[in-house]
Amino acid sequence: MAEAISQPALVVKNKGMLTLALMLGTIMQVLDTTIANVALPHMSSSLGASQNEITWVLTSYIVAAAIATPLTGWMSDRLGQRRLFLFAVIGFTVASALCGIASSLPEMVIFRVLQGICGAMIAPLAQTVLLNINPKERIGQAMAIYGMGIMVAPIIGPSLGGWLTETFDWRWVFLVNVPVGAVCVAMLLLFMPQTEIKNRRFDFFGFGMLALGVGALQLMLDRGAENDWFQSIETWIELGLVITGIWVFLVHSLTAKQPFVDLKMFKDFNFSLASILMGVMGITLFSGLALLPPMLQNLMGYSVIFTGLLMAPRGAATLVAMMIVGRTSGKVDPRIVLLIGALLMSYSLYLMTGFSPDMDYWPVIITGALQGFGMGFLFVPLSTMAFATIAPSVRADATAMFALVRNMGQGIGISLVSVVLSSMMQVNHAELAERLTVDSMAVQTQMPGLIAGNGQIIAVINGLVQKQSAMLAYLDDFWLMLILSLASIPLILLLRGAKKSAKPKTKEELAIERAHAMAE
Structure with missing residues (x-):
């Protein structure tokens, strides 16, 4: 006899089409976090921004999203899920179009802030609606489909960004969102019902x-x-x-x-420790995404589309790792999985400290895949451990704060590595230049034109010094990220396991955890 299916919290006419609309909105938002990275060097020259300044394109979005995320629940109650989702997708689409026509860095930063505010609400709303429109017996299946769908974005993001930039223009990494957003809005208008509006204090x-x-x-x-x-x-x-x-x-x-936030959540040891770990992960995991495209294009001479292809294995490895974690969830201690992820991350960063301008592309692929595996082994277990012992009464606030810490880690990390890169390039250039003296045997035997003051020779030598000083500065950043990654390992050992429960987690609960981590 077939098992009776319970009634979902929200009944809709066409659940399949609404699920597709939710996935489209989330894919558009997740895609935007990876697609723009490979185009940064082209944006820099077009907008007249230095290498240090162009990272504002990333950090402005991240910080705006971090600040706006906690507003989602309150705005959902006050406006209703349908209106807020439409507002978020329309706002994100319009902001994307404005980013695509921005003529200066200040304009781009303003439009990215708007994009971040709207984008921050899309993934939480999509997951909430998906939970509401499915009976509890089908939640696991629905979240698995949703999760796998949105993981397409970080896999194809770098390659798509590279192809759009090289074939058309860097502006198309933003303009590509316009048709997707328009289709998503049309589907939401057709298939998403209005929900109850609640007046709640904020x-x-x-x-x-x-x-x-x-x-x-x-x-x-x-x-x-x-x-x-x-x-x-x-x-x-x-x-x-x-x-x-x-x-x-x-x-x-x-x-x-x-x-606004109940700070009692930080009395929970696991949550406090996991929040620190999430901040460190934000610094180490996402800083590399900002560092690699300029290094690969400016120092190694790779095209923007090839740069995107080299970064694609990271997303694919993350998807595979999350599938493995999903299979082992509940069977293996999450702390062991976290340790494996942290060690993979640390080893990949150690390999990156050996990068050189003359290497081929395989080290980039290998380290990217290792980091992808490490990322997949870190996100789901860390979320599980963070909320394993926290009181249900502060769980909603804790979820928002956890997302805030993650986004702040990303923003601080990108700013930190950009500052180190800029300052160390100057330091390294000065130190290398100091060695090119008249008394240097290498200069006398191999570069006599430098002593004679030949302008062409001086320009060539200065270019080589700049290239080497930049490579050394990137290696300094990789060492910094490696130290932070290694420093997080002892914190993992301090995490406490959840109390043994007679009732194991259902497939639905496991699927929700995986989809939540994928959306992050």
Whole structure:
């Protein structure tokens, strides 16, 4: 006798088409996080931005998404899921079009902030709607299809970005979202029903203070090197805003009756430790995505489309690793899986410290695949451990805070490696140039034209010195990321396992965990 199927929380006319619309919206948003990386060198020259400044294209989006993510639940209640989803997708699509026609870096940063605010709401809403329209017996199947679908984005993102940039123009990495967004909006209008609207209080003061502190911190990191750090009044003002925003947010959260974030969640040892680990992962896992395209194109001379192809194995390896984790979930201690992931990440970064301008492309493919496997082994188990012991009453706030920490790790990491890269290129250039003296035997025997002041020889030698100093600066960044990755390993050993339960996790619960990690 067939098992009776329960009634879903939200009944829709065409569940298949609505699921496809949800996947389209999420794929568009996830794709945007990977597709733009390979086009950064082309954007830099077109927008007149330095290598340090062009990373604002990434960090502005990440920080805006980090700040906007906690708003999703409240806005969903106040506007309804259908209206908010339409607002998010339309806003993201319009912002993508504006990014595609941006003529300067400030314009691009403003449009990316808008894109990040709208994009932050798409994945959480899509998962919520998917849970509501499926009976609990079919949630596992639905989330598995959704998860596998959205994993296409990070696999094809770098290759698609490279192809669009080389065949058409870098602007098409943003403009490609316009037709996808239009189709998604049309499908949502046709197939997504309106949900109940609830009036719920929101702590705008606490949210505003957190946004002020986080935004000022990112601005200080992005502009610090350009302003000569604390030699500039601007940097001191930004630091003051960081301290003020974070301090007032903490005091308000501890004393308000209904704060924006309930800080009691940090009393849970596992969640606090997992949040630190997630921040470190944000720095180490995503910084490489910003570093590799300029290195491969500017130093090694690879085309933008070949650069995208070289970065594609990372996404494929992540998908395979997540499938393995899904199969072993509940059977293997998550801490063991986390250790494997951290060791793979550390080993790949160690291999990257041996990169040279004369190597072929295989080291890039191998290290990318290793990092992809490591990423897949880290995300799902870390989410599982973070919420294994936390109280249900603070779980919603904890989910938002966990996403905020991850995004802040990414933003800080990209800014950090960009600053180190820029400063170490200058240091390395000065040190290498100091060795090219008249008394140097190498200069006398191999570069006599340099001593004679031959302009062509000087230009060639300076180009070689710049190339070597840049390569050494990239290696300095890889060493920094390796140290951070190794430092996270002892923290994994301190995580506590969940209490043994007589009732094992269902397929539905496991599928939700995997899909949630994929969306992140």
